[in-house]
Amino acid sequence: MxxxxxxxxxxxxxxxxxxxxxxxxxxxxxxxxxxxxxxxxxxxxxxxxxxxxxxxxxxxxxxxxxxxxxxxxxxxxxxxxxxxxxxxxxxxxxxxxxxxxxxxxxxADHLQSVHNILVPLRDSRHQAEIIDLVSAFDADSLFILELYHVTPDDAAADAATEMLRDVEDTLLARGFSEADLEVTVEVADDPDAALATTARDHHMVVLGETEQPEASDQLFGPICTYVAEESRTPIITVQE
CATH class of the missing domain: 3.40.50.620 (HUPs)
Structure with a gap:
């Protein structure tokens, strides 16, 4: 492969x-x-x-x-x-x-370390592509790969946890250990702001691109652009 x-x-x-x-x-x-x-x-x-x-x-x-x-x-x-x-x-x-x-x-406007990676998953869109891409990270070099979902709705938390656990199982089957992986579901009134805040505590973010750029000179969609500007954390957008 x-x-x-x-x-x-x-x-x-x-x-x-x-x-x-x-x-x-x-x-x-x-x-x-x-x-x-x-x-x-x-x-x-x-x-x-x-x-x-x-x-x-x-x-x-x-x-x-x-x-x-x-x-x-x-x-x-x-x-x-x-x-x-x-x-x-x-x-x-x-x-x-x-x-x-x-x-x-x-x-990225800086790239100094690749040990702590945040993988936000909103839903099943791009999930297979995201799994394939994060599977390429060298597991021996990672401290943690955090699977993350944020929602404004308490009632959606259980379904989100189940979704992330399914992804975790797939990554375990691909050679990651339980110590490598972490699952987090957060409830927040402003999901984009919560994501940007969480991203600041990581070395890199891996996002599926689900929206088109808002401006003709932008390469990424609004959520990716917002998180990059607010967190200053390097971001990988996964292509379809």
Whole structure:
């Protein structure tokens, strides 16, 4: 079985993604990593001119990041595009998602550790894809993988717990131990805010994308964008 492909957008001219240490990335060794670099060219400038001036430095940065993933055990690939900022950048990354058949897209402005992962599950949508993706995390590198559901309705808690327990059983059958997994059902008036608060206590969040972006220059839907902005925690959106 081939490794899942994880696409990571890297924004230039000042990329924020700098993995801190190789050992912290070992949890991602079961993925094929594609670094999708994009240099947003200001209006009035030629992409060809900017490429001539900055391609060497941009490639050096991408290969430096790629080397850290490679040393942690993940296979890596690097892509770089120069083009207009905004909508064109989103369209490019969407093409890369399709061209690489990416299983997930990682949104991160920092990535220092992959030991504590939050997996929110709203319902059965994308459940199979989410299970396949989280199964690729290196279990020996994890401290905890928390299966999480938040609802404003007390009456829905039992059904949510049963859903998460079914997912837990599947992950146990795939090699995770009971010590690796945790099941949490929370009742909160504002589920999105509760999710963002919980995400702050984790190194990474794995979400199924169920909504389209609200703005033409956004890559992710509103819930993913909200949680990313409020928690500042790296997020993987699982593709269909």
């Amino acid at each position: 081939s490794n899942p492909t994880l696409l990571i957008p890297v924004e230039f001219a000042e990329p924020e993604l700098y993995p801190m240490d190789d050992m912290h990335l070992a949890g991602l060794r079961g993925f094929d990593i594609v670094l999708s670099g994009y240099w947003g060219v200001p209006e009035g400038l030629s992409p060809e001119t900017v490429r001539d001036d900055h391609e060497t430095e941009a490639e050096a940065t991408l290969y430096e990041i790629a080397a850290q993933f490679s040393r942690a055990g993940a296979r890596t690939d690097v892509q770089l595009q120069f083009g207009a900022a905004g909508v064109a950048e989103r369209e490019y990354h969407n093409r890369m998602i399709a061209d690489t058949d990416a299983d997930g897209v990682l949104l």
